[in-house]
Amino acid sequence: MADPILLANNLWVIISGLLVFTMTISVGFLEIGELGSDLEISLLKTMLITGSALFFMALVGFNTAFAPTINGVIGNPLYTGLFLGGSSINVSGLLTGAWWSQQSTGLTIGTYFLFETAFASVTLALVGVIVLRKMKMQAFFAYSIVYFIIIWNLPAAWIWNPTGWLAQMGMADFAGGLVVHGAAGAAGLGIILQIWREEKKRGLATSPQVPTKLNLPWLTLSILLLWVGWFGFNPGSVLAFNNEAMVVVLTTFLAAASAFLSVMFFRYQMTKEMPSLIYAANGVLMGLIVITPLAGFVSPLSAVILGLLGGPLYLIGEKWFGKFKWFTDPVGLFPGHLLGGTFGVLMIPFFAQKAFVSALASLTFQNGSLVPPSLPDGLFFGGGVSALNQLGIEAYGIIVVMISVFILSYATSWLISVAMHGITNSTTKN
DSSP states (O other), X not given: OOXXXXXXXXXXXXXXXXXHHHHHHHHHHHHHHHHOOOHXXXXXXXXXXXXXXXXXXXXXXXXXXXSOEETTTEEOTTSSOTTTTTTOSOOTTTSSSOOGGGTTTTOOHHHHHHHHHHHHHHHHHHHHHHXXXXXXXXXXXXXXXXXXXXXXXXXXXXXXSTTSHHHHHTOOOSSOIIIIIIHHHHHHHHHHHHHHHHHHHTTOSSOOOOOOOOOHHHHHHHHHHHHHHHHHXXXXXXXXXXXXXXXXXXXXXXXXXXXXHHHHHHHHHHHSSOXXXXXXXXXXXXXXXXXXXXXXXSOHXXXXXXXXXXXXXXXXXXXXXXXXXXXXXXTOIIIIIIHHHHHHHHHHHHHOOHHHHHHHHHHHGGGTOSSOTTOOOOGGGTOHHHHHHHHHHHHHHHHHHHHHHHHHHHHHHHHHHHHHTOSBOXXXXX
């Protein structure tokens, strides 16, 4: 692999993957910043997630997500063998060549594995914020095994694997509005349903609420690290070092800044008081989440508009999800990640522009891109019937993925509960 372009691509994606790995720990910092206690538990959980992701994705999870699929449903688990080929010297893309779906970018197994495993890791970290202090650590570890072999892998195989059935239909999700954020919300919902069932069995009428206890230094640090980490999350998803990656940097950061201003403005209009740091933090996050599924498909101006829309969307979502008393969500998994991620995916058929998609499609889709080559201009840019058809595909994909992940997550939580005589601690630590 002496070609300097291919070397640059691999270096770019490796660095991006490392930035995404830091986001798992940053989510732990975010939990500490918003809850203000149990520093050790939050950090131990994020380290457990990172270690489990690397081990179980290498064991077989990378294959089930990114190897050529069986009937478009799941990657061939034996494609490279266990642990990325084990001790074999003949695995294509390990010592020579590129991973089967990345021939045009020249990404090796090692590069592509580290990048996608970082995404799997941070997705479980997002799921983990909803369990708070209620779930036994050993139960969460058992859940992570199933998560990195099947739960996270199915949406990735369906949408990000070029042989996946939703990808074949033409579904687009640039960097994980559904595969990461929306699916994290669905998985979290499955866990908290089992937690609520166990709490009711203990005679509780409502789920014990875990209060917000702001720790401003930790909260600020977490948001800054997440914002920097998103530099790898979205621009790295181009999977090559080129001009398109730089455009994605612009759309990502502009959306974050716009959503921050939007949340602060609308929150001030609601209360006539200066919004607290927690709203500033969640404003930045909402912009990053909303732009994630279409960062490589839209112009900088569209990114600004999407960020501005994210402000009121978050505030409405926070109010609506706050009505439920059978779970606690002080870190905002549902109004932020679930709502923002799915909203962003649904905005693809409205804001996409072929001029921004084409650079990606011509580079990577033929051998494994996140971008269907037929992605039309959005409705706001003359897409017409084609854009409406794309809207139907995106909506259908959201429904199927959300239901599938929820069922798998709940079933896994229930089975672990049976095996361990419950997944929750007998008392809730605040």
